[in-house]
Amino acid sequence: MELEEMKTLWEEMSIAVEKQKTITDSIIIKMTQTSFRNKMNRIWIPEILGSLVCLAEILYILINIQKLTPWYLLACGISAVVTLSLLILLSVKAIQKMRSVNISKINYKQSLLEYAAGKRQFVLVQKINFYLSAILLVVSLPVMGQLMGGKDLFKTSGFWIWYAVLFLFFYPLSRWLFKYYLKVTRDGEEILKELEG
């Protein structure tokens, strides 16, 4: 099929499409409303819920910070608060980024560049998120042990088994995630290569 032949066929198809006007006022209105509601569900709610959980944990630790003694439990508590704050910050940044793309103002090329950059940023943010979550797991275990169970886990025998279990969970997850990130990075590079051509 040559380009000219394709164009003729396309024109014939376009005429047939134009003849079949099917969309109604109510469908158009429903589409904009449905889409809007779904956009809220898909993008905002998980980010906001995640941030609220982090915020609740920060408040819980801060309210009970005087219970975190000796110094190493206090250090774990402060590290947990810092890590949780960074996770919230990343979430807020992600939401801001989603809102900043103005689809009607940019052209196709800029849009593709935006998405290539977005993929790179996505991988970076996810890697930071992953490391922060790992740190959070390590530091919040003794903090929660002290605050919820009144026990200094560092002095409990077999405490390190929990960390071994966490490692067993985290190791395959990290391998799988980093393979996925590599794929996303490659996709972004592919777009840039197409643009250069």
Next chain:
Amino acid sequence: MPDKKEFIGIIKENEGLIYKVTRVYANSKEDEQDLYQDIVYQLWKSFDSFRKEAKITTWMYRVALNTAIAFLHKERRKRNHQPIDDALMNRTDINEPLKQERIEALYAVIKKLNTIEKGIILLYLEGRPYDEIAAITGFSCTNIGTRLNRIRQKITVQIKK
């Protein structure tokens, strides 16, 4: 607040444009429905900012193609759009089976192209002049000509296979 009546009129006038973009970029009926709704939603969202500095179709192609890119690159897609009238997505069902088959083959050839080529070939087939394709895509007219030549070669190779 955008004028709903005017917007509805524009969508009705150009529904074929949205349909063809969704057919080129989406790979399943469900995705076509999702993308169709996404495009209408994005057009509605940006309708207020459309200041008639461009032709209505130029603005619509720009928003529709950019939405299609966003749709293709979403990391996770959750299908929770409301089902829409099937007739909206099945409108090329032409009574002549041979022609219908050729149209399907045409879409299959386009779908094998990369994202940039898909956009350029779509606008070319729509009969848009080079300067309008340039305005929508951001590539120069010369670059569009070069890319169209490359697309022609690619298609020839595809058909020979």
